[in-house]
Amino acid sequence: MSSNPIKTAVIGVGLAGMVFHLPLLVALPDLFDVCVVVERNSQQEGGKARKFGINPKVVETVEQAILDPEIELVIIGTPNATHYPFAKAALAAGKHVLVDKPIVPTYEEALTLLDLARSKNLILYAFQNRRWDSDFLVVKKLIQDRTLGDLTEFESHFDRYRTSLRVHWHGSNTPGSGLLYDLGTHLIDQALVLFGKPQKITAFTQNILELGDVEDNFTILLHYLPDETKIYPITAILRSHFLSVRTPQFRYSVKGSKGTFTKEGVDIQEDQLKAYDIPPFDPNFGIEPADIHGVLEILQEDGSITKSRIPSERGSYVSLYRNVAAAIREGAPLDVKWEEASTVIQLIELAKQSVLEEKTMDVPV
Structure with missing residues (x-):
């Protein structure tokens, strides 16, 4: 190539x-x-x-x-x-x-x-670049390795503190606007990568700041029922809010039968790209500082709980573009399939319907 x-x-x-x-x-x-x-x-x-x-x-x-x-x-x-x-x-x-x-x-x-x-x-x-967030990569690895045992709950936040809109169209009631389509797209996509398509969805939204005509915070519950791969029902709780006063931001809580993983702080790649002081090919790009590494708590056989810091993986947004090039030039499989991104939009539409009808919605198979 x-x-x-x-x-x-x-x-x-x-x-x-x-x-x-x-x-x-x-x-x-x-x-x-x-x-x-x-x-x-x-x-x-x-x-x-x-x-x-x-x-x-x-x-x-x-x-x-x-x-x-x-x-x-x-x-x-x-x-x-x-x-x-x-x-x-x-x-x-x-x-x-x-x-x-x-x-x-x-x-x-x-x-x-x-x-x-x-x-x-x-x-x-x-x-869908945030599949290559440093903290998401470590969450994905912990789940795949069954470090936490059988999962029961997954909570993912992506919050902001804003009292004004970055651009006006973000707050206008035009197709594709609002926080669900913005940060919600990332949170839903990550949940789909980890757990697949849910059986049901419940959503709550508000427009607290009234900076525009669309929601500025949401809570989405993705309901996964027990099957041959899951002993317990899993609830994926996805939240975003425009008035979150906290640093570092809460990011993940993943609970299982053997332990819990919690994480504060947001992947640093966006800030590095904004500053453009460390280019994406630099060895230090995408490396999270140790003070925002996640905490793993594991239940031992004697009933005690061990607690340790788990370093995040190196974030790698460039991996997405490497895959794009390989798909075009070599026919490589897509790491982000359009069908998966389409399901994200389907779930956003169902979330909006859930808010409108004030009920839990079934997700089509």
């Missing part, structure tokens, strides 16, 4: 493009060549992307990027309501597509794009 980097266009140079996509792409020059960036009203050659030492062609419209015959991969990091039409147009033009989360506002749109990608034998990829 090193002799044939993928000709790439990045649509959107806001938070998604400048913090996540461009830094990660630039860190893999043997795999990706950022040729085109869509940036309206750019006043300089290369536009904002020049920050990363590259000089792509800057165009002002999505159509110019999509119809460029050189481009193989289109990355969409624009406002959520635009994801579906932009992805559909790119696929129709014969381009591979990566879409930032949430992939689209509706489950029906997600399935439509999947059918289109399959009909054209194109890669359609969801940017």
Whole structure:
């Protein structure tokens, strides 16, 4: 792949493009060549992307990027309501597509794009980067190794303290807006990776700050019933709030028959990418400080409980893009399947229905 980097266009140079996509792409020059960036009203050659030492062609419209015959991969990091039409147009033009989360506002749109990608034998990829969070990787390992025994409860928080909206459209009642589609997308996706699709879902939302027209906090309960793989029912509790005054933030509590794992503090990769002081290929990138490592408590045979700090794994958002390149060039399996990302949207729709009807909803098989 090193002799044939993928000709790439990045649509959107806001938070998604400048913090996540461009830094990660630039860190893999043997795999990706950022040729085109869509940036309206750019006043300089290369536009904002020049920050990363590259000089792509800057165009002002999505159509110019999509119809460029050189481009193989289109990355969409624009406002959520635009994801579906932009992805559909790119696929129709014969381009591979990566879409930032949430992939689209509706489950029906997600399935439509999947059918289109399959009909054209194109890669359609969801940017669920937090599967490579350092703390999530250690949680996943503890569960796979059955260190905690038979699980009974999983709690995952992703909180903020904000008294204003970062961008106005986040608070507007437009398709794909609100905290469920924002941070909820990450929490639901991680739960699906660990436990698969739940049998039932219950959700509660509020708009406490009234900064916009959508929810600014939520609690989602994913209900997993006992089966051949689970002795006990498991409840996955997913929460996010815009008025959380706590440092470090509470992140995980995983309870099992043999012990409990708790974790405070959030993966540091986003902050490192924002500062761009440590590039993603640096050995220190994605390494959590020891003071926010999780605590493992294990019940011993004599009834005592041992407590120890468990170092987090090294976070690796670049692994997602390495997989994208391998899928395009080598036909490798997708680490993030579009069907999984579609299920996230289906569960968000069911969560909203649960809030509206004030009841627990069955999840279709």
